[in-house]
Amino acid sequence: MKSSLALTALIVAAALGCSAAPALADSNEAHCQIQKGGETKHGQSGPCTFSQRQGYIDLDLRNGDTFSLSPGNQPNHFKDQKGNKVVRTMAGGDTQVFKWENGRKVTVPFEGAPAGSGGGNAAVGSGETPADLKDLVHGRLVGGEVDDELIRRGYKQARNEVQGDDVYSYWRKSSNGQCVVVRFNASRHVASIASAFESSCSN
Numbered sequence: 001m002k003s004s005l006a007l008t009a010l011i012v013a014a015a016l017g018c019s020a021a022p023a024l025a026d027s028n029e030a031h032c033q034i035q036k037g038g039e040t041k042h043g044q045s046g047p048c049t050f051s052q053r054q055g056y057i058d059l060d061l062r063n064g065d066t067f068s069l070s071p072g073n074q075p076n077h078f079k080d081q082k083g084n085k086v087v088r089t090m091a092g093g094d095t096q097v098f099k100w101e102n103g104r105k106v107t108v109p110f111e112g113a114p115a116g117s118g119g120g121n122a123a124v125g126s127g128e129t130p131a132d133l134k135d136l137v138h139g140r141l142v143g144g145e146v147d148d149e150l151i152r153r154g155y156k157q158a159r160n161e162v163q164g165d166d167v168y169s170y171w172r173k174s175s176n177g178q179c180v181v182v183r184f185n186a187s188r189h190v191a192s193i194a195s196a197f198e199s200s201c202s203n
Contacts, residue, residue, distance in 0.1 A: 033107040143188040158201035
């Protein structure tokens, strides 16, 4: 399969030390609502830019505040730039909520939906594994076998990125346009699959 050959070529390039083009972050404008102890911090809340790149998330507020979140050791768990633990949950289909262990909460709605609403389409993927692909994570299939199975399930490959020992493969579902990113580890088994921005699947 063409997709299998493409993935193999990327693996060989990585092994030879070839540099790949830097991965671009996906960004979206939103309105970040900051709360602490259940109270909304109106002076801190406001327009913000949500950026996501291979599991890393940045929330840049117009007032100058920035939250830089790096992925933890399990899905939807992060640490901010000061080492504080942060957990992401979903509120409705288009809102992400980030909760700090110290009581801070940042609510990020997309597509112009007010915080706490449940309507509209998500402008960014939830980061969760689609139900029809959960069995592939940590499964027995490897490399091109995974590609073939994704094609069989109605997905079309968009592009690949090499990052260290990992390969990030972006796929779009033909039936609804859903974009997912498949992370292959050094052994080319599937380490994770997560929904992603639509723009991530643009060539």
